[in-house]
Amino acid sequence: MALTPLRRTLLELLREPNSASRLARSLDVPRQRIGYHLKCLQEAGLIQAVGEVQRRGFAEKLYSTASSALVIDPQILGSAGRSEIEKQDRYASGHLIEAAARMVRDVSRMESAAAEEGSRLLTFTIETEIAFARPADIERYAADLADALHALASKYGRGKAGKRYSVVVGGHPAPAAAEEKNVN
Known part of the structure; x- marks a missing residue:
C-alpha cells in the first residue's frame, strides 16, 4: 500500500x-x-x-x-533514485533508517500475532553510548563489532536448527542533552 x-x-x-x-x-x-x-x-x-x-x-x-505513534517504513514512501551501492553502505544514515524501520515493522507484526495467540514474543535489546575521539575510530569500532558479532553468531548457532533471530546493530550520534543545548 x-x-x-x-x-x-x-x-x-x-x-x-x-x-x-x-x-x-x-x-x-x-x-x-x-x-x-x-x-x-x-x-x-x-x-x-x-x-x-x-x-x-x-x-x-x-x-x-491504531497506534498513538507511527513509524513509516521508507519503502512505503519510496526510495527511487538510490543506487545499489548507497543501499549497501553500512555508514549511510539511510541504510540505518531502513534497517530500523524493517525491525519495527517485523517486530510489530510478530507482536500482534503473538498477542492473538496469547503468547509472548521473546526479544532482547542492548543499548549503550560511546564516544569516539576521531572519525576513523568509528570505522575501526564497526569492524571490531562486526568481528565480535560474527564470532557470537558462530558460537550460538549460525546455520543450526532452532528459533532464528535477526540481530541489528546500528549507531548514530547521540542527541545533545537538554542542559548542553541551553548552555551559551
Missing part, C-alpha cells in the same frame, strides 16, 4: 476519532474518495473503527489511528 499525501493527512487527522463525512468536509474532498482511502488504511492496520455517532437518522462510523 502506498502512503499517499492524502493518506498521510488522514493519519494525522485521525489521531482523534473522526468520521469520513467530517473528514471529507474539512479536506474538501468527495466522501467516496475519503471512504476508499479509509478502507485501505484500515486494511493495512493503520486505523481502526472506534465507534459510531448518530447523524440525521443513520449511524456514522468513527475512525482513529
Whole structure:
C-alpha cells in the first residue's frame, strides 16, 4: 500500500476519532474518495473503527489511528533514485533508517500475532553510548563489532536448527542533552 499525501493527512487527522463525512468536509474532498482511502488504511492496520455517532437518522462510523505513534517504513514512501551501492553502505544514515524501520515493522507484526495467540514474543535489546575521539575510530569500532558479532553468531548457532533471530546493530550520534543545548 502506498502512503499517499492524502493518506498521510488522514493519519494525522485521525489521531482523534473522526468520521469520513467530517473528514471529507474539512479536506474538501468527495466522501467516496475519503471512504476508499479509509478502507485501505484500515486494511493495512493503520486505523481502526472506534465507534459510531448518530447523524440525521443513520449511524456514522468513527475512525482513529491504531497506534498513538507511527513509524513509516521508507519503502512505503519510496526510495527511487538510490543506487545499489548507497543501499549497501553500512555508514549511510539511510541504510540505518531502513534497517530500523524493517525491525519495527517485523517486530510489530510478530507482536500482534503473538498477542492473538496469547503468547509472548521473546526479544532482547542492548543499548549503550560511546564516544569516539576521531572519525576513523568509528570505522575501526564497526569492524571490531562486526568481528565480535560474527564470532557470537558462530558460537550460538549460525546455520543450526532452532528459533532464528535477526540481530541489528546500528549507531548514530547521540542527541545533545537538554542542559548542553541551553548552555551559551
